[in-house]
Amino acid sequence: MSALQIKKGSTKHSAYNLRPNFSDVEERHTLAVIVDNEAGVLARVIGLFSGRGYNIESLTVAEIDHAGHLSRITIVTTGTPQVIEQIKAQLGRIVPVHEVHDLTVEGASVERELALFKVEGTGDKRVEALRLADIFRANVVDSTLSSFVFEITGAPEKIDAFAELMRPLGLLEVARTGVAALSRGGAA
């Protein structure tokens, strides 16, 4: 049994590895997709996920190379290995997609997300919220006599944990950016 290898450099649509031995266990994968920054490209990616019934847990997009008109879309998705491989192959078919990287299998990577939390409360609750924010290294970016807006950065799990702690302390609103991720080490 051999894996399907599309060698890097042999095509713009790089680095799929269609592993032949699939399990039926759902996995969580973080994909980095480098695309031309042109009208409709995000709609194509989202349309692919909705049209084919794939999951999106988180999706972020921003231009990363202004001169080269390139954007990076980071998608966190879940599925069986067969579905994950399909997602990558389907993404690779989209004409303005240059590269598809599966950060989950291509070695170690770092993931970060930024979130803003609005917490309302007075007295002990307010003190406790501030104390926990300190432990989580969250910054206060806005404050009134009865509320805070905290800014927190970290892995998604850390933000989940912070949200759990803030809930009983008067959590009003959350805004999260979704995941940005890069592989570790020197190579791109």
Add this chain to the structure above:
Amino acid sequence: MVVQALKDQGVDVVFGYPGGAVLPIYDEIFQQNEIQHILVRHEQGAVHAAEGYARATGKPGVVLVTSGPGATNAVTGLTDALMDSIPIVVLTGQVPTFMIGNDAFQEADTVGITRPCTKHNWLVKDTEKLSATLHEAFHVATAGRPGPVLVDIPKDVQFASGTYQAPQKGGSRRYQPQVKGDLEAITELVAALETAKRPIFYTGGGVINSGPGASQLLRELVEATGFPITSTLMGLGAYPASGTHWLGMLGMHGLYEANMAMHGCDLMINIGARFDDRITGRVDAFSPNSKKVHIDIDPSSINKVIRVDIPIVGDVAHVLEDMLKIWKARGRKTNKEGLAKWWSQINEWRKVDCLKFEQKGKVIKPQYALKRLEELTKGHDRYICTEVGQHQMWAAQYLNFEDPNRWMTSGGLGTMGYGFPASIGVQMAHPDALVINVAGEASWLMNMQEMGTAMQFNLPVKQFILNNERLGMVRQWQELLHGERYSHSWSESLPDFVKLAEAFGCKGILCKDADDLDDAIMEMINYDGPVIFDCLVEKHENCFPMIPSGEPHNKMLLGEASTKDAIGSKGAVMV
């Protein structure tokens, strides 16, 4: 500028329909003679005609329609072309850029609507980018796995002048799918091929799309190895039906021997097919004991439905060439003993004679009509289109295809109304050929307005309608799966097809007696112009063999008369 780009792309015919938002392009068309414009009667017809043209030539078909309703009418054809990987370029007019988003007259979000039914699409907002985008569109439509593309051009962009860029060689650098297969994997395939006891080639539309060279290589490979070969609906003609290794079509209405061989093989070599559900039947019982190889230009086709052992991404012709080279260099080995046993097993299956039928009396059996059509047209330079339904499956079973690009049918989408306009596109590409659309009466009515097109442009397309006065395929499913409750599967209030022909100014032929059939078919062939042939056939004939959906290949129904045989020979599967 648009017409110049089309000329530079080698376009000689455009199928289209004008409207306010494309008038500047129509004005350009008016002022030249190199590109012929075929005025269809409905935009869906334009797209299917372009598909027919593309499939009969291997060149992209081109469509020009207006904004709004023109574009939305093209959607079925685009989806059809996407499912069957047919290269077409559709140009749509759009309201001027400064009106986009205002719900202007005949405005539709064309790129939004067609995004999921094109391989790629573009809205051109700047005349400076128009020519490059058009060239890119032709490149994307034809490179890699072919497909439909759409370029939406606002009216102000059509009017404005810009600098024209000639096409670059090799298309854009950004979209370059891989065509060479991985040599290691191909070598692994050759090794499997050398020892296989029960091998089979399972080929599809990818062989046709890869060009005539691919069909040639396939023929060489089959003759040299002596392996049996079957094909999907889409791949008919890549290997000749008269070839000794031909098992016939496989799949839901495929031949017994082809499906049994797929079920019982130990090495399945899929060349340019995609394990569609009409082929696999129940996935978990699909060919349970075989090693599977899949050659496909589209990485996403691999492991999508069926998990394969040796995946090879590449263009069929390139991969077959390398494969033959390696196999020859290693001494042209096959497992002769195993193969001989395999063929004797296959010949047992062939004895079932799954396509047999009895033509008794005057009422024409549809199978008989097609057998006679085959017999009387086989020497001709012949192209066959079909609509969708029982007649389509019978045509695939009873007509023989000796060469690629001579069979146009809507496979993936199953679009009733495809065949007639497709036949117009084919006839445009091959003006002197005999182009026949094998139709069902219900499907044919879906795009019958195109007879106006055929008449206007002197396209002598033959419409061979197997008229069972039923939505036959629907009726068959209702009979087999819905307790014979025939809900709305009658063709009521049918027109008199002969009078209809006269109304259009073409020839109508009615045939309802088996004894008259040969003469009537000859009359159709010999008539110099379009013909509507109304062939009244047995109304309740079912299409067999049939793998009921959700069943594996060895659970085939062989027909009312031969069901006993099917059960008897079931044991033979357990090779």
